Amino acid sequence: MSQTLDRGLQVLPLLAQGPTGLGEVAEHLGVHKSTALRLLRTLHEHGLVYRQSDQRYRLGARLFALAQEAMESLDVREIAHPHLVRLNEACGHTVHLAVHEEGEVLYIDKVDSRYPVRMYSRIGKPVALTVAAVAKVLLSDLPEAERRTLAEGLDYPLYTPRSTPHAAAFLKELAAVREQGWATDLGGHEESINCVAAPIRGADGRTVAAMSVSTPHVVVPRDELLALLPLVRRTADAISGEFSGRPPTKDTP
Amino acid sequence: MSQTLDRGLQVLPLLAQGPTGLGEVAEHLGVHKSTALRLLRTLHEHGLVYRQSDQRYRLGARLFALAQEAMESLDVREIAHPHLVRLNEACGHTVHLAVHEEGEVLYIDKVDSRYPVRMYSRIGKPVALTVAAVAKVLLSDLPEAERRTLAEGLDYPLYTPRSTPHAAAFLKELAAVREQGWATDLGGHEESINCVAAPIRGADGRTVAAMSVSTPHVVVPRDELLALLPLVRRTADAISGEFSGRPPTKDTP
DNA sequence: AATGAGCATTGCACATGATGCAACGTGGCA
């Protein structure tokens, strides 16, 4: 829609891949160097782009700050966090919180069992849609039609022999998840990792987020992880309750 | 320089503060609503902005992903992290890693204290320049002239009675830090928090980052924190060594 | 139900501001 802004924004993913010189940027955008220069300067003024000593450009500081602030303004996250910590303390395993946004599922919080929260370790990175337990929970809440369209548009990479192989299997699984109100990933993404996930729902009953507990199966066998399910679901429900308790803007009757 | 891009980018910090409607955005930019709409649409196409159900706009998923990628491309951070973790395991306190970038100092990594008392800081947030130990370390490496200019352009907020009161004191302190190769913040930012920081240097001897250990003085008295100094410096030096060992692109003779 | 207020959205004519060009400056390398 807006050419200048569009071009300017194209620079960001380019720089994300690594430091880039003016010439490369111009070429990538298909514009004259002087144009690229002006765009980069503007990005620079906003702190989104940083010029390192060899005159090449990198993504800049403000970007981190923005992402961080945006993160903190997510209400679910704020409400959920103490619950996640408590769950982590109770069971000792890694706990994730994820949301669905425009065809992507991404982690917005994480409490790790061994190391304290590493802000950017995985948070913000899109999740493998076809196998992750949180993705199954979130996508299973979509209306039938959307689920089908989405499932058919996806790739089904075989991370492991247990990965969901094709759209039909995925849709079947989503239906089951929708029915039972929870999901698992038993070695579908990484051979040795199992997860259980449960939905967090808003006042209107729609799923607004999903949380999961992940364990390496060498430490915790599958049935032992499944024994945690009630605890996970109880935690998710507690968050749901608190979240719908004070709806941010309006009620749904 | 580039008006359209400039306006578009002004939207991001605005949305970072919380969900915002079209009208507000337009007003904030001082442009017509239709203009704001086109900007938001373009931002939306790039995934930087997300439209929530109540039609207000929030920062979007791609921003997290970008920040994530940018973060990973910071070599220092990658190299330093395991050292920070090890230091945290050794002493149990909060460890920070920070860099200097265009007049700002910001945390790029953090390993939380294992004690329940945690200090409030966040990755990506600019640091209080005049008092933080990491800021002193980083700024002390600037050339004399720049240091002076910078120091005189700063505000000197009195967070506590121990905060650096004015430019003269700050410059004096920076000189001392430069000389001794480490810095402290003894209750200058928050009354009850003390820090020690040390520089991480590149192959050419210039400071590329700074790391610090922070402790609440109720848990650790000052002299006990200072006793940690050798360990902190050793860690910083280890990181420096590893960092200069394999320079990413080219050597400096 | 009906009404209206508040908001987002669309099409259009105008001129502002983004663009590419060509000339200039600069630093590194042989």
Add this chain to the structure above:
DNA sequence: TGCCACGTTGCATCATGTGCAATGCTCATT
């Protein structure tokens, strides 16, 4: 020293972004 590659600047052109006014939409009020 001279060359080459790259970043930088000023300027004339017109593509693009802009504000306006009119339309559509959703909700709250009567």
